[in-house]
Structure formats: structure tokens, C-alpha cells
Amino acid sequence: MLRLPIPLCIALLTGSVMQAQSVDQSLRPVQRPSETAQAPAPKVVKPSPKVRPIARPVVIKKERAVTPEAVLAATSNAGFERWLKRFRPRALKAGISPAAYDRAFRGVQYDAKVIERDRNQSEFTKTIWDYLDSAASDKRITNGKAALETHRATLGAIESKYGVDKEVVVAVWGLESAYGEFRGSTPIISALATLSFDGRRGRFFESQLIAALKILQSGDTTPENMTGSWAGAMGHTQFIPTSYLEYAVDFTGDGRRDIWADDPSDALASTAAYLSRFGWEKDVPWGVEVTLPDGFGYGLVSRKIKRSPADWAALGVNGIGGNAVPNYGSGSLLLPAGANGVAFMVFKNFSVIERYNAADAYVIGVGHLSDRIAGAGPFVTAWPREDRALTFKERQQMQRLLTSAGFNTRGVDGKIGPNSVAAIKSFQRSVGMIPDGYPSLNVLNRLR
Numbered sequence: 001m002l003r004l005p006i007p008l009c010i011a012l013l014t015g016s017v018m019q020a021q022s023v024d025q026s027l028r029p030v031q032r033p034s035e036t037a038q039a040p041a042p043k044v045v046k047p048s049p050k051v052r053p054i055a056r057p058v059v060i061k062k063e064r065a066v067t068p069e070a071v072l073a074a075t076s077n078a079g080f081e082r083w084l085k086r087f088r089p090r091a092l093k094a095g096i097s098p099a100a101y102d103r104a105f106r107g108v109q110y111d112a113k114v115i116e117r118d119r120n121q122s123e124f125t126k127t128i129w130d131y132l133d134s135a136a137s138d139k140r141i142t143n144g145k146a147a148l149e150t151h152r153a154t155l156g157a158i159e160s161k162y163g164v165d166k167e168v169v170v171a172v173w174g175l176e177s178a179y180g181e182f183r184g185s186t187p188i189i190s191a192l193a194t195l196s197f198d199g200r201r202g203r204f205f206e207s208q209l210i211a212a213l214k215i216l217q218s219g220d221t222t223p224e225n226m227t228g229s230w231a232g233a234m235g236h237t238q239f240i241p242t243s244y245l246e247y248a249v250d251f252t253g254d255g256r257r258d259i260w261a262d263d264p265s266d267a268l269a270s271t272a273a274y275l276s277r278f279g280w281e282k283d284v285p286w287g288v289e290v291t292l293p294d295g296f297g298y299g300l301v302s303r304k305i306k307r308s309p310a311d312w313a314a315l316g317v318n319g320i321g322g323n324a325v326p327n328y329g330s331g332s333l334l335l336p337a338g339a340n341g342v343a344f345m346v347f348k349n350f351s352v353i354e355r356y357n358a359a360d361a362y363v364i365g366v367g368h369l370s371d372r373i374a375g376a377g378p379f380v381t382a383w384p385r386e387d388r389a390l391t392f393k394e395r396q397q398m399q400r401l402l403t404s405a406g407f408n409t410r411g412v413d414g415k416i417g418p419n420s421v422a423a424i425k426s427f428q429r430s431v432g433m434i435p436d437g438y439p440s441l442n443v444l445n446r447l448r
Contacts, residue, residue, distance in 0.1 A: 080110035083197040087206070094210045100217040104189050111194045114186070117230045118195065125390070128336045128361050129383035135175055135365030136372055144170050144373040147179045154265050158251065162272035163282045169272050171370035172356065173264065176238040180264055183236060184228040188212055192232050192241075208232050211241035220248075220256045227260065235259030236267035247274040271356075278355045279348065284328050286353060286367035287346035289320050289379055298339065298425070298435045303346075306330040312345060320380050336360050338438025340384040387440055398439060401447040402427055 084105070091101050134140075148155060148170050155166040170179075177183045192212055195205035212232070216223060228234035232241065239248060239259060248257040251269030259267040293316030300315070309331060313324035317333065325331070331345040344364070353363045368379070390398065392414045399409040399420055407423035407430075416424075421437040428435040431446060 076112065077110050080194070080197050084108075084193070087193075087196070087209075090206075091210060091213060094213075096210070096213045096217060100213065104213055104216050104223050105193075106223070108187075108190045108193055110197070111186075111190050114191045114194045114230045115198055118198070118200070125392075126361075127383070127385075127387065127389045128341070128364070129385060130389075131361045132365060132368060135361075136369045140174050140178070140369060141372045143179055144174045144369060147173065148373060151264065151268070154251075155268065158265075158269045158272045159282075162269070162276040162280075164272040164275045164280045165282055165370065167370040167374045168275070168280075168286075168353075168366065169268050170373055171366045172237055172271050172353075173268060174369055174373075175362070175365055176233075177236050180236045180262070183260065184230075184233070184238075186227060186230050187223070188226045188228050188232055188234060188241075189216075189223055191228075191230055195232070205232065208241045211245050215241060215244060221258060221260055225260050236264045237271045239267075239270065243274065244270075247277060249273045274356065275352055278352045280352045281329075281347075281349055284347060284349055285371075286349040286363065287331070287334070287344040288325055288328075289381065290317050290325065290333070290343050290345045291320060291322075291381075292317055292333075292339075292343055298335075298437075301333045301335055301436065303332045303334070306332050309345065317345065334360065335436055335438065336364065337383055337387075338436040338440060339434045340387075342379045342381045342383065387442075390439055390441060390444060394441075394444060395439065398444050398447060399423075401444075405447065 088101060092098060144167075148166065152166075155169060158164070158169060159166045173179055189209070189212060192205050192209040196202050196209050198205075212226065215221065216226065226234065229238065233239065234241070234244065236259060244257070244259065248259060248270040249266065250257045251265050252258075252263070257266055257270065259270055290312075296316065307330060309325035309327055312318075312331070312333075317325075319325045325345055328347045331347045334344045334346050334350075335341065336344075350363055350367070353366050356366075357363070372378075395414040395416060396412050399412040399414070402409050402420070402423045403412070405427065407427045408419075409423045410419040416439045420439070424439060424443060425435040425437045427433075427447070428437070428443065433443070433446070
């Protein structure tokens with residue numbers, strides 16, 4: 001999902017529902033982000049040589065006509081070749097051998113489609129409920145239960161070794177690649193080299209490219225097999241290269257950490273190892289659905305405010321059944337759709353999943369999918385489905401209007417982070433609205 005290292009969605013997202021799109025591409029390990037996974041490219045059927053038409057000269061002339069797109073592609077390719085010449089010494093200085101470098105870059109070319117994907121991410125966002133409708137769909141739940149049963153022995157062994165609940169590992173697998181169905185077919189070296197050359201986030205992607213070359217040099221896989229998403233996430237659970245180097249494991253004992261193989265064992269174990277490394281607590285939920293009392297002080301809704309379930313119960317915050325939430329340790333309150341949607345009390349494991357992808361929607365998606373795979377039911381509280389998500393331009397407008405009204409968001413970037421949430425809460429209080437900090441269309445209309 002950005003804190004590094006994050007295997008999915010690769011720092012494209014921050015912890016808000018609006019940034020969970022990466023999950024739909026899948027995601028993180030980016031990406032994390034469809035049912036979250038990218039569909040394969042359509043198969044191209046080549047015409048038989050026996051019936052291949054012979055083009056007339058006039059047709060050939062038109063096909064060879066120089067277009068603005070062709071000029072741009074030629075310019076990009078020329079610049080890419082110059083960049084490669086400058087990059088090679090840096091790669092060798094980082095410990096990549098000349099032989100490994102030349103083997104990895106054999107046939108590598110500038111990939112304009114990667115840049116197109118990077119540039120044209122939609123300004124429209126999904127609401128949390130639309131996202132969860134996909135992330136924890138009936139099909140994904142059913143397939144998750146089937147995957148758990150098929151790989152029960154392996155997942156049980158992984159759970160015993162790393163102390164991470166097997167349903168959570170399966171849920172990450174489901175969101176990242178639809179249980180291995182969509183692992184991505186983009187050559188990773190070409191994609192990362194193109195993104196490094198492009199320069200918009202060149203430093204980040206060049207670090208991933210160096211890491212990918214180290215993976216190849218170690219012999220864990222080959223350039224031909226190193227495929228994944230357009231943004232560089234790889235394998236069943238979409239690790240980015242730097243996370244792979246630090247956390248991937250050889251669970252099968254064959255001497256390779258093969259997260260790309262049809263056998264998902266290494267990938268699933270690597271995901272468990274990653275979550276374990278960041279402090280996963282077995283048999284403790286990521287969060288639970290709760291109810292808030294009338295007149296609740298919404299200033300207490302903050303990830304920074306942590307209290308025991310008993311202390312929250314004393315304030316009227318209880319589980320859906322009306323009883324106090326069991327003592328899972330200190331927890332904080334989260335309202336991803338504001339006061340009119342589902343409320344959660346979240347615990348340490350929420351933060352652990354966040355290390356995989358920082359978007360709240362992704363974390364809730366993994367947590368809820370894992371609960372459903374384990375047999376739990378859907379959320380009881382209804383989502384405000386009559387509402388819609390704000391577009392990027394609308395979020396920018398909200399920030400401008402808030403700031404001009406005296407509620408400084410400290411920037412107009414279209415990202416609803418802590419500063420914008422605090423500004424929204426202050427504005428809501430000033431006009432008598434429930435100060436839940438949710439960037440709704442209703443708030444924007446009031447500002448207008």
C-alpha cells in the first residue's frame with residue numbers, strides 16, 4: 001500500500017478511501033489496487049500466412065506515414081537509450097555484475113503503455129461500500145473458502161511457523177491477485193526501467209529496479225519469469241522488489257524464493273513472514289463493528305486516541321450485540337463513511353495490515369474478507385449508499401473553500417489527509433453539522 005516497504009500498490013496510495021483505487025488494480029505487495037486484480041490482455045490471433053493479403057503500394061505508404069505519436073515514441077526511445085547508458089554504471093556500483101545486468105536488459109525497451117497507465121489514473125474514486133462490494137464479494141468469499149480448503153495443509157504450516165491467521169493470508173492473496181488468477185504479465189525490468197527514466201517518481205522506481213536486478217542476480221527467478229503489474233508489484237501477493245528482498249522466504253526448501261510459480265507456497269509464506277515481522281497478533285481481530293451512543297463526542301474518533309474496550313464501553317461504545325467488546329488490547333475508533341456509516345473499533349492488527357497497503361479501504365477489505373472466509377456475516381450497519389465519492393477536482397475545491405473560509409487545509413492537493421479532516425471537523429462544528437470529518441458531498445455543498 002506509503003510506508004516502505006509495502007508489497008502492494010507501491011506508495012501510490014495513502015490511508016483514505018479515495019486512495020484505495022490501487023487495490024482495484026491489484027494490489028500494493030501495491031497496486032494496494034477490478035475485483036482488485038488486473039485482467040489479462042486479450043489473446044491476439046495471427047492470420048494464417050496462407051491467407052495473408054498483399055498490401056498495395058498506396059497502403060504501405062500510408063502505414064509508413066510519420067505521425068505525431070510516432071515522433072513522440074521515437075523521441076522517448078532515444079531518451080530511454082541515453083538513460084540506460086547512464087544507469088548501467090549506477091547499477092554496477094550498487095553491486096550488480098555486468099553479466100547479470102546485460103542478461104536482465106536483453107531486449108528491454110521503453111514501454112509507453114506503462115507511462116500511459118501511470119499518467120491516466122482516474123480522478124474518480126470509489127466509496128468504501130463500493131470498494132467492499134468488490135473486495136468482499138460473494139464470488140471472492142466463495143473462492144477464498146475454496147482456496148483455503150485446497151491449500152489447508154500448507155496454510156496450516158505457514159500459520160504455525162509465522163503466527164499469522166491463515167484466513168488473513170488468504171484474504172491478502174484474494175485482494176492482490178484473485179487467488180493467483182491475475183498475477184500480472186508485464187515484464188518487471190522493462191516496466192521499472194521505463195518508470196525510472198520517466199522521472200516523475202524516478203528515485204523510487206530506480207530503487208525498485210536495482211532491487212529487481214539483485215533478485216535476478218541471486219537466481220530466485222529469470223528475467224522471462226519476472227512479471228507482474230505495470231507498477232512493479234510481483235507474484236501471487238504482489239510484492240515490490242525491495243520488500244521481496246527483505247521479507248520473501250523459501251518455504252518449499254528448493255533454494256529459491258519463487259513467488260511467481262503456480263505453486264503459491266512461497267508467496268503465501270512470504271506474506272505471513274511480512275505481517276509477522278510487523279507484529280501480527282494471532283487470534284486477535286483487526287477490528288470489530290461497534291455502535292456509538294446518541295450525542296457521542298466525535299472528537300474521540302481518531303487513530304491517535306486509544307482506549308481499552310472497557311473504557312470505550314463506559315462511554316457507550318459497544319459491540320453490535322450491545323455488550324462491551326472483548327479485551328483485545330487498546331483500540332481506536334474509525335468511521336470510514338462518517339457518522340452515517342459503519343463504525344469500527346480497530347486494534348494493532350489493523351496497523352500491521354496497513355504496512356502492506358496504507359489505504360483504510362484496503363485494510364478493511366482484507367480484514368472483512370478474512371472474517372467472511374472464516375464464516376462471519378456481513379456488517380450489520382448500513383452504508384449511506386445514497387451518497388457518492390467526490391472527484392479529485394471536487395476534493396480540491398473543498399480544500400480551497402475550507403481554507404478561504406478560515407479552516408486551513410495546508411495545501412490543495414485533492415488528498416484528504418489529517419489536515420483536511422481537521423479542517424472539515426472545524427467547519428462542521430461551525431455550522432452545526434456532526435463533526436465526523438467525512439468529506440461528503442453535503443459538506444461541499446454547504447461550503448459552496
